[in-house]
Amino acid sequence: xxxxxxxxxxxxxxxxxxxxxxxxxxxxxxxxxxxxxxxxxxxxxxxxxxxxxxxxxxxxxxxxxxxxxxxxxxxxxxxxxxxxxxxxxxxxxxxxxxxxxxxxxxxxxxxxxxxxxxxxxxxxxxxxxxxxxxxxxxxxxxxxxxxxxxxxxxxxxxxxxxxxxxxxxxxxxxxxxxxxxxxxxxxxxxxxxxxxxxxxxxxxxxxxxxxxxxxxxxxxxxxxxxxxxxxxxxxxxxxxxxxxxxxxxxxxxxxxxxxxxxxxxxxxxxxxxxxxxxxxxxxxxxxxxxxxxxxxxxxxxxxxxxxxxxxxxxxxxxxxxxxxxxxxxxxxxxxxxxxxxxxxxxxxxxxxxxxxxxxxxxxxxxxxxxxxxxxxxxxxxxxxxxxxxxxxxxxxxxxxxxxxxxxxxxxxxxxxxxxxxxxxxxxxxxxxxxxxxxxxxxxxxxxxxxxxxxxxxxxxxxxx
Ligand code: ATP
Numbered sequence: 075x076x077x078x079x080x081x082x083x084x085x086x087x088x089x090x091x092x093x094x095x096x097x098x099x100x101x102x103x104x105x106x107x108x109x110x111x112x113x114x115x116x117x118x119x120x121x122x123x124x125x126x127x128x129x130x131x132x133x134x135x136x137x138x139x140x141x142x143x144x145x146x147x148x149x150x151x152x153x154x155x156x157x158x159x160x161x162x163x164x165x166x167x168x169x170x171x172x173x174x175x176x177x178x179x180x181x182x183x184x185x186x187x188x189x190x191x192x193x194x195x196x197x198x199x200x201x202x203x204x205x206x207x208x209x210x211x212x213x214x215x216x217x218x219x220x221x222x223x224x225x226x227x228x229x230x231x232x233x234x235x236x237x238x239x240x241x242x243x244x245x246x247x248x249x250x251x252x253x254x255x256x257x258x259x260x261x262x263x264x265x266x267x268x269x270x271x272x273x274x275x276x277x278x279x280x281x282x283x284x285x286x287x288x289x290x291x292x293x294x295x296x297x298x299x300x301x302x303x304x305x306x307x308x309x310x311x312x313x314x315x316x317x318x319x320x321x322x323x324x325x326x327x328x329x330x331x332x333x334x335x336x337x338x339x340x341x342x343x344x345x346x347x348x349x350x351x352x353x354x355x356x357x358x359x360x361x362x363x364x365x366x367x368x369x370x371x372x373x374x375x376x377x378x379x380x381x382x383x384x385x386x387x388x389x390x391x392x393x394x395x396x397x398x399x400x401x402x403x404x405x406x407x408x409x410x411x412x413x414x415x416x417x418x419x420x421x422x423x424x425x426x427x428x429x430x431x432x433x434x435x436x437x438x439x440x441x442x443x444x445x446x447x448x449x450x451x452x453x454x455x456x457x458x459x460x461x462x463x464x465x466x467x468x469x470x471x472x473x474x475x476x477x478x479x480x481x482x483x484x485x486x487x488x489x490x491x492x493x494x495x496x497x498x499x500x501x502x503x504x505x506x507x508x509x510x511x512x513x514x515x516x517x518x519x520x521x522x523x524x525x526x527x528x529x530x531x532x533x534x535x536x537x538x
Pocket of ligand 1: 238281356397401
């Protein structure tokens with residue numbers, strides 16, 4: 075067994091992720107994320123989540139959903155992706171959801187005019203960087219994907235793939251408020267796909283054209299909005315800390331008056347330091363009563379709230395928290411990655427171990443069941459243990475290669491616990507449980523393994 079003192083020293087010397095390519099390759103190799111339609115050469119900016127990635131994504135969504143909707147003042151919603159086209163007229167997306175686009179006549183690439191000159195750096199495929207000398211005048215490019223509803227493909231049949239989930243919440247405000255009998259202040263949370271025809275997608279799953287958003291709109295009495303804006307900033311910050319993220323890689327970036335979106339009274343981004351620099355992870359916005367008043371105007375339906383206690387009617391203000399699930403997954407992968415100088419726990423030889431130090435709640439696999447040999451006397455009871463645990467936990471059975479190699483495989487996908495079924499297990503009815511970060515091992519009775527795992531995971535639970 076490895077020396078824990080030596081291990082903690084090795085851990086202290088660990089190296090973090092410093093290039094995105096390492097993560098892209100790990101994700102492909104281990105089955106987290108693949109390029110979409112890869113056998114056809116891939117589809118730009120679209121990605122598929124593999125066996126581990128889909129588990130991870132489900133866990134991230136669950137953690138967010140629980141943090142939001144287990145509060146007494148937030149309820150959930152799952153609105154359709156396709157909505158009445160008037161929704162997007164009212165929200166301002168038809169007329170204003172566009173980016174300024176410029177083309178380089180020399181290298182034929184497209185850039186967002188608002189991202190110049192940084193976007194040009196290293197982008198030109200020509201030997202000599204054209205440095206912006208051949209750029210066209212900016213033109214406005216609407217980011218919404220269009221399609222047709224029904225058999226006739228004419229202008230009257232145009233519908234949009236939603237570019238954000240928020241509008242599904244605004245148009246259902248009255249439905250949700252009256253059926254859930256929630257009183258202002260209260261929130262509505264939603265997770266779902268959004269689509270944006272981004273000019274410059276890239277950086278793996280950071281900016282894609284199809285992505286999943288986790289948004290919450292919190293309806294408050296006008297005049298109380300500033301206080302709730304501050305409260306939600308704190309709540310969202312704490313969510314990331316509870317997920318185990320490194321606080322030195324997180325920061326708030328307030329929007330200056332010139333940077334505010336048309337609907338916003340105040341806005342702050344939660345930024346994460348990705349290997350390609352500080353970037354927005356989540357947006358927290360004070361949207362004032364912009365959306366409800368627009369929908370009231372365009373639909374002709376009253377969306378005012380009657381405050382029984384104060385005996386007054388008003389249009390609530392909205393504090394919004396909006397994070398991309400895929401972008402959060404990238405941040406979590408980068409944050410969890412570390413390379414440690416270590417020793418092989420079986421041979422004692424020096425080696426490097428790659429670890430994804432995921433919080434157990436989001437780890438795609440909670441425990442690996444490893445029979446020490448492929449002999450039936452070990453594999454049969456080990457499989458029985460696997461089946462028992464699988465009723466409650468995502469577990470993986472692995473009987474291939476040396477135990478040291480199998481530990482490394484699990485470290486690299488972030489499995490918090492490995493359970494080795496060895497020759498003693500048949501007589502003492504115990505397994506060796508090895509913890510990922512400390513690499514400490516202990517013998518746990520077979521009939522206690524389930525409780526052990528539950529307790530270990532619960533002890534770190536991400537409560538709201
Ligand atoms: P950006 O400035 O990066 O384009 P945004 O300010 O337009 O983002 P919002 O409209 O506030 O983003 O969307 C909320 C969140 O949705 C973002 O913080 C981000 O996490 C996620 N998101 C937005 N666009 C994309 C995209 N193209 N791909 C992946 N996630 C996205």
